[in-house]
Amino acid sequence: MKKKILILGASGFIGNSLYKELCNYFDTYGTYYSNKSFAENKQFLSYDIEEDDIFQILEKVRPDFIISALRGDFTAQVQAHTHLMEYLSKHNCKLYFISSANVFDAYSKFPSYETDKTLSESIYGRLKIRIENMMMRMPKSKTAILRVPMVFGNTSPRVKELKTLLDSNEPIEVFPNLIINVTNDDKLMQQVHYLINQDKYGIYHLGSTDLVHHEDFIKELIKRLGNFHPLLKKVYTTNEDRYLAALPKKNKLPKNLRITFQEIIDHHLMVD
Numbered sequence: 001m002k003k004k005i006l007i008l009g010a011s012g013f014i015g016n017s018l019y020k021e022l023c024n025y026f027d028t029y030g031t032y033y034s035n036k037s038f039a040e041n042k043q044f045l046s047y048d049i050e051e052d053d054i055f056q057i058l059e060k061v062r063p064d065f066i067i068s069a070l071r072g073d074f075t076a077q078v079q080a081h082t083h084l085m086e087y088l089s090k091h092n093c094k095l096y097f098i099s100s101a102n103v104f105d106a107y108s109k110f111p112s113y114e115t116d117k118t119l120s121e122s123i124y125g126r127l128k129i130r131i132e133n134m135m136m137r138m139p140k141s142k143t144a145i146l147r148v149p150m151v152f153g154n155t156s157p158r159v160k161e162l163k164t165l166l167d168s169n170e171p172i173e174v175f176p177n178l179i180i181n182v183t184n185d186d187k188l189m190q191q192v193h194y195l196i197n198q199d200k201y202g203i204y205h206l207g208s209t210d211l212v213h214h215e216d217f218i219k220e221l222i223k224r225l226g227n228f229h230p231l232l233k234k235v236y237t238t239n240e241d242r243y244l245a246a247l248p249k250k251n252k253l254p255k256n257l258r259i260t261f262q263e264i265i266d267h268h269l270m271v272d
């Protein structure tokens, strides 16, 4: 029997990459909100986080696996995930939540690892922490928290925006003091596919295994994209180096599923 997977936010960048990765192997369903190009696709259901009842979607699909890759109003996200916890407690079903390295954005002196205490200064980071904490109160085997850093890749919104700025010779913001890890859509999809195949649960830090200064990474990426002479706008948020990085220690993935920031740069194609 094929596992039934429901991706919440399957019309988005990460959700849709996941849909494409998984649909040939699993009975995969997804939700869309404003992107009506999915309306004719029988595997897709319309879902408005502020108006619709998530239980109705869950009853229709009856998934074995839910992947949450949503954006939208924060209060509505908390409400929807509260309902997801109720569903999990009553059904044989697992939830994977796309969280973020921002759950650690209040710590600046070190990179963070899976079991470190979360603390955030941003409302985005605090939303992620709130949903993570709900998940941690569930039976362990029912949930996985996937903490993801900035996602790059040829079709990523970040790289598309970078190309637009380069083309129009507009300034590109870099953070010289910020030390990060990064990932791309291809590696992230392989990693999530592996975790589902292995029925894994727990906390995973799905970023490059090494660290880089944001400014250096963006400069190298621009070099890779072509012969540009970019205008860089250096943004200093602190005087000292600051880390925004979630590294794996406890839950390491097999070697072929790890990636370095240089491999991520090399994976980008030159702009025509």
Ligand SMILES: NC(=O)c1ccc[n+]([C@@H]2O[C@H](COP(=O)([O-])OP(=O)(O)OC[C@H]3O[C@@H](n4cnc5c(N)ncnc54)[C@H](OP(=O)(O)O)[C@@H]3O)[C@@H](O)[C@H]2O)c1
Pocket (backbone or CB within 6 Å): 008, 009, 010, 011, 012, 013, 014, 015, 031, 032, 033, 034, 035, 036, 047, 048, 049, 050, 068, 069, 070, 071, 072, 073, 098, 099, 100, 101, 148, 149, 150, 151, 152
């Ligand atoms: N991209 C990154 O670098 C990154 C890094 C770390 C974590 N994450 C997390 O990964 C998740 C997905 O991010 P993404 O970059 O793929 O975002 P995205 O491309 O903006 O996709 C967001 C998804 O949520 C749906 N959505 C938005 N508003 C909604 C609403 N009111 N009701 C129902 N659905 C709604 C969108 O549907 P429509 O497109 O149809 O409107 C889309 O399917 C987010 O939780 C984000 O925090 C992303």
